[in-house]
Amino acid sequence: MGRLDPGGAVAALVLALCAVSPFVLPSDAWIGFAVNAVLISVLALAWNVTGGFAGQMSFGHAALYGTGAYVAAMLQVRLGLNPYLAAVAGVAAGAGIGAAIGALAFRYGLRGSYFALVTLAFAEVLRILASSFEITGAGSGLTLPYRPGLAQFQFPDRYAAYAFVLALCLVALAATAAVKRSRLGSNMIAVRENEEAAAAIGIDAFRVKLLAMAISGAIAGAAGVAYLQIQLFIDAPIAYGSLISVEALLGPIIGGAGTLLGPILGTVVLHIVGEVVKTGIGGAPGLNLVFYGAVLLVILRFLPNGLMGLLGGLRRPARTDAATRPAEAP
Amino acid sequence: MLGLVIPAILSGLTTGAVYALVALGLTLIYGVLHIINFAHGSLLMAALYAALFLNMRLGLDPYVALPIVTVLFFCLGYALQRWVVDTFSHGRDANILLVTLAISIIIDNGALALFTSNTRTIDVPYAFDMVEIGPAFVPLPKLVAFGAALLFAGLLWLLMRHTRLGTAIRAVAVEKRGAELMGIDVKHTYAMCFGIGTACVGAAACLLLPTFYVTPQVGYAFVLVAFTTVVLGGMGSLGGALVAGLLLGVIEALCGLFLGETLGQIGIFAAFILTLLLRPAGLFAPRAA
Numbered sequence: 001m002g003r004l005d006p007g008g009a010v011a012a013l014v015l016a017l018c019a020v021s022p023f024v025l026p027s028d029a030w031i032g033f034a035v036n037a038v039l040i041s042v043l044a045l046a047w048n049v050t051g052g053f054a055g056q057m058s059f060g061h062a063a064l065y066g067t068g069a070y071v072a073a074m075l076q077v078r079l080g081l082n083p084y085l086a087a088v089a090g091v092a093a094g095a096g097i098g099a100a101i102g103a104l105a106f107r108y109g110l111r112g113s114y115f116a117l118v119t120l121a122f123a124e125v126l127r128i129l130a131s132s133f134e135i136t137g138a139g140s141g142l143t144l145p146y147r148p149g150l151a152q153f154q155f156p157d158r159y160a161a162y163a164f165v166l167a168l169c170l171v172a173l174a175a176t177a178a179v180k181r182s183r184l185g186s187n188m189i190a191v192r193e194n195e196e197a198a199a200a201i202g203i204d205a206f207r208v209k210l211l212a213m214a215i216s217g218a219i220a221g222a223a224g225v226a227y228l229q230i231q232l233f234i235d236a237p238i239a240y241g242s243l244i245s246v247e248a249l250l251g252p253i254i255g256g257a258g259t260l261l262g263p264i265l266g267t268v269v270l271h272i273v274g275e276v277v278k279t280g281i282g283g284a285p286g287l288n289l290v291f292y293g294a295v296l297l298v299i300l301r302f303l304p305n306g307l308m309g310l311l312g313g314l315r316r317p318a319r320t321d322a323a324t325r326p327a328e329a330p
Numbered sequence: 331m332l333g334l335v336i337p338a339i340l341s342g343l344t345t346g347a348v349y350a351l352v353a354l355g356l357t358l359i360y361g362v363l364h365i366i367n368f369a370h371g372s373l374l375m376a377a378l379y380a381a382l383f384l385n386m387r388l389g390l391d392p393y394v395a396l397p398i399v400t401v402l403f404f405c406l407g408y409a410l411q412r413w414v415v416d417t418f419s420h421g422r423d424a425n426i427l428l429v430t431l432a433i434s435i436i437i438d439n440g441a442l443a444l445f446t447s448n449t450r451t452i453d454v455p456y457a458f459d460m461v462e463i464g465p466a467f468v469p470l471p472k473l474v475a476f477g478a479a480l481l482f483a484g485l486l487w488l489l490m491r492h493t494r495l496g497t498a499i500r501a502v503a504v505e506k507r508g509a510e511l512m513g514i515d516v517k518h519t520y521a522m523c524f525g526i527g528t529a530c531v532g533a534a535a536c537l538l539l540p541t542f543y544v545t546p547q548v549g550y551a552f553v554l555v556a557f558t559t560v561v562l563g564g565m566g567s568l569g570g571a572l573v574a575g576l577l578l579g580v581i582e583a584l585c586g587l588f589l590g591e592t593l594g595q596i597g598i599f600a601a602f603i604l605t606l607l608l609r610p611a612g613l614f615a616p617r618a619a
Contacts, residue, residue, distance in 0.1 A: 057424065059431075108607045113366040113427055117557055118606045124554060125599045132592050242550055246435065253428060286442030286546070293435035300425050300432070301418045 007311030011261045018268055022162055031158045037271040038165040039226055043244070044251030044263035045172040046219035051249060052258035053176075053185055054212035055192025057112075060119030061220055061248035063101060063126050066239030068094035068221025069228045070130060073142040078135065083144075083153035087225045094221015095214045102213030106206050111195075120245065127240035141235025144228070153229050161230045168226055169264065172219050177260050179215060188212055189258070220248070243289075250292055254299050256306030265307050270295060337466035338583040344472035346579020347479035348534055352552060353559035353571040354483055355530030361566025362503040362523045364423070365415070368430035371553025372437035373528055377403055377535030378544040379441060385452045385539070392454070393474070396536035400529045407528025412521040434549070441546035451543045471540035478537050482530065483572050489526070490568065499523050503566075551595075558602035564612025574613065 022034045043065055050056045072090030075081040081089075105118050130136040137143075148154050155161040179185045187208045190198040195205050228234050238244075247267075255266025273295055274288035281287060303310050356370045377399055384395040414433065419425035459470035490496040501509040502519045510516050559578055563570025578598055586594030605612065 057427070104603075104607060108610070110606060110610065112423070114606060114610060116427060117366070117561070118603060121554065121558075121599050121602045121606070125596060125603070128593065128596055128599070132590075246431070284443040285447070286439035289439035290436050290443060293432045293439070296432040296435070297414075297418050297429065300429055301420075304420070304425075 005312065007308060008259075008261060010311050011265050011308060015261065015264055015268065019166060022159070026159075028158075031162055033271065033275055035158060035162050035165055035230065037268055038162070038169050039223055039230075040247050040271070041251065041264040041267040042165065042169050042172045042223040042226065043220055043248045044255075044267045045169070045176050046216045046223065047248040048252045048257060048263040049176055049179060049188075049216040049219070050209075050212045052252050052263070053180060053188040053192065054209050055188075056209055056212065057116050057249065058119040058216075058245075059116040059249070060101075060121070060123035060245050061216075062240045062242070062244035063119065063123040064094045064098045064217040064220035065224040065227075065244055065248070066123070066126060066130070066234075066236075067097040067224070068217075069224030069234045069239050070136060070142070071221075072225045073144065073228050073234050074135060076144055077137075077142050083229065087153060087222075087229070090225040090228075091218050091221045094224065095218035098213040098215075098217020098220070099210055102210045106209050120242075123240050123242075123245055127236050130240060131236035137235065139236075141233060141238075144232040146232065154232065155230060165226055165230070168222060172222070173260065173264070175215070175219065180260060184208065184211060192258075246292075250296060252306075254295060254306055256308030259306070259308040262306050262308040269307065333465060334587060335584070336464065337468075338587045339580055340463060340466045340468050341472070342580035342583030343576055344468060344476045344579070345582065346576035347476040348538055348575075349555050349559050349579055350572045350575025351479040351482055351530055351534040351537070353556045353563065353575050354486055354568060355527035355534075356556045357560045357563065357566055357568060357571040358486070358530070359524055359527040360560060361568075362499055363411075363520055365426050365430065366557075367524075367527070368427060368553065369410075369433040369437060370430075370527070370531060370556055371549035371551070372434040373403065373407070373549070374531045374535055374552050375441060375544070375546065375549030376437055377532045378539060378542070378548065379445065380532075381536045381539045382450060382452060382544050392452070392536045392539040396533055399536050400532040403532030404525040404529035406525075408521045408525035410528070411524030412517060415524070416517065416520070434553070438546055438549060445546060447546060449543045449545045452539060454540045457540055469541055471537075475537035475541075478533070479575075480572075482533055483568065486526070486530070487568060495519075495522060554602070555598055558598055558605070561610070562601060562605045562612055567612065570612055 019038075022031045043061065046064065047058065047061050050058055068090040071093035072083075072086040075086040075089055076083055101119060101122050105115055110118055131139055144154075146154070148156055150156075150160075155164065179188075187198065187203045190201075190203055191205045191208050198208075199205050224234075224239065227238075250270055251267030252263040253266065254270060255264065256262030270292055273291050277288050277291045299306060305312070352370070352374055356367060359365055359367045359370075380399050380402065381392050381395050384390040384398065385392060390398075410433065415426060415429050418432075419429045454471070456470055460467040461470055461473050488496075490500065498509070498514045498519050499522070501512065501514060502516055502523075506516055509519075555578065559571055559574045562578065563572070563574030578601065581597045581601055582594050585597030589596065
């Protein structure tokens with residue numbers, strides 16, 4: 001893991017260029033796009049911990065993201081709590097709901113498609129609850145009081161917001177990299193590859209998957225909090241809608257589930273495709289998502305390991321050739 | 331109190347029959363192909379639009395359009411399985427779920443881009459005709475949907491038990507390789523099965539349309555209900571799906587009555603989560619499709 005492979009280096013370089021581009025070429029449309037793409041990248045990194053490392057595909061990551069956002073919003077609006085403390089509580093709530101869903105689902109041995117469905121159902125239950133009760137603002141959602149200034153965790157302009165989400169994304173990347181390098185990360189991958197075999201060598205698969213959900217929940221919760229502090233508004237369809245759950249898994253799968261940079265690469269590529277569609281064909285709502293679906297199909301058909309798999313293949317065939325040739329010679 | 335509960339139960343049963351019909355298609359596909367077809371709800375939405383446009387453009391009554399839409403959706407389902415799901419997933423289970431998700435994203439958002447998010451309904455002269463059953467009045471179209479859903483369930487059972495195709499489908503469900511060795515064309519059988527499952531959705535759409543509405547998002551609501559029905563009834567069990575569909579319709583109606591309209595669906599999801607956790611095999615042990 002210490003040495004960056006050529007594919008990873010290319011991906012890192014491309015992403016770094018993308019990351020600084022809003023500062024180099026300032027434009028209102030571009031910065032709005034960039035904030036959104038990086039925010040979803042954070043969510044994609046969160047999904048990657050469960051879906052990529054631990055192999056538990058969630059179709060309901062909105063449950064974690066939305067809970068982070070809602071808890072932070074409720075504490076500020078209902079109790080007048082300091083926004084930074086509310087943010088910490090939001091992250092903790094994301095981890096908590098992740099652990100709770102994980103505990104229920106894994107305790108009863110749900111895997112594969114069943115796990116995907118139960119996470120989806122939890123997100124849906126939370127969406128209905130959030131749009132039904134007064135404390136969550138019911139149908140009209142929650143709006144934070146407008147108090148600009150970093151002391152109140154509100155951003156003076158979009159560039160400050162962008163700098164914040166970029167920093168958050170780097171922290172999330174570092175966190176997922178640390179997880180992957182750790183013993184816990186190796187255990188997650190062992191559970192993903194073969195749960196029975198992992199259990200046979202003494203790995204507590206339940207605990208590993210639960211920790212994956214909690215870590216993923218904390219990161220997804222942070223993304224939800226970041227959305228709230230930037231938009232100063234949250235409602236049930238935004239927080240718990242199926243779109244969030246879908247966006248959380250598209251990036252990692254297109255970029256390469258289980259790789260470090262894949263989730264970000266996939267999300268950025270998807271958003272660029274969406275933006276190209278918008279300017280090229282027109283801004284009919286939903287049209288960009290039609291193309292997201294098409295990109296997903298193409299990736300599943302031709303690149304089973306995602307874009308990172310493609311980049312990883314840049315040199316590997318040549319290397320294997322060189323390695324095998326002497327062995328084959330008599 | 332009883333005066334409110336009995337009409338709610340009757341209304342729930344009629345809704346439940348349509349849930350059951352949608353779920354029959356899903357459970358058939360699951361029982362045989364072992365695919366969780368995420369696009370099932372989106373296909374229902376597409377079928378609702380098909381019936382809607384047949385009504386608006388050609389003036390066809392949804393009940394007249396039923397055979398047309400059903401055949402159309404059978405062909406669509408056949409083609410989807412044979413040339414999209416199978417090809418794009420390389421036959422791998424984890425990928426199949428994602429391929430059907432991609433199809434649903436494309437259909438849902440394609441509908442949003444083409445038809446906008448406006449809610450549409452059709453006008454039929456019999457929409458408000460009522461039939462008196464005991465202390466309650468039930469809308470005629472809902473009663474028709476109830477009867478037709480039961481009829482289709484029966485037809486499906488006959489097809490599975492008493493035709494060569496049904497025998498082939500059951501053989502493939504139990505032992506794919508063995509069936510292949512006996513000369514059964516597995517890819518064709520899979521696609522037929524997907525086609526029949528999708529045809530159920532086409533029929534359900536025509537039965538729903540007189541009393542229901544269409545939006546591009548309507549499929550998403552149905553797909554979750556359909557999954558719940560399938561899981562509750564036991565994945566792959568036709569009879570189970572029928573009973574579970576009726577049961578869920580009643581649960582939804584009663585939750586709606588006691589908790590209010592918006593919270594009504596909570597009952598369904600609560601049933602879903604509880605079933606997945608406590609009895610993932612469903613209430614009724616599935617037989618080989």
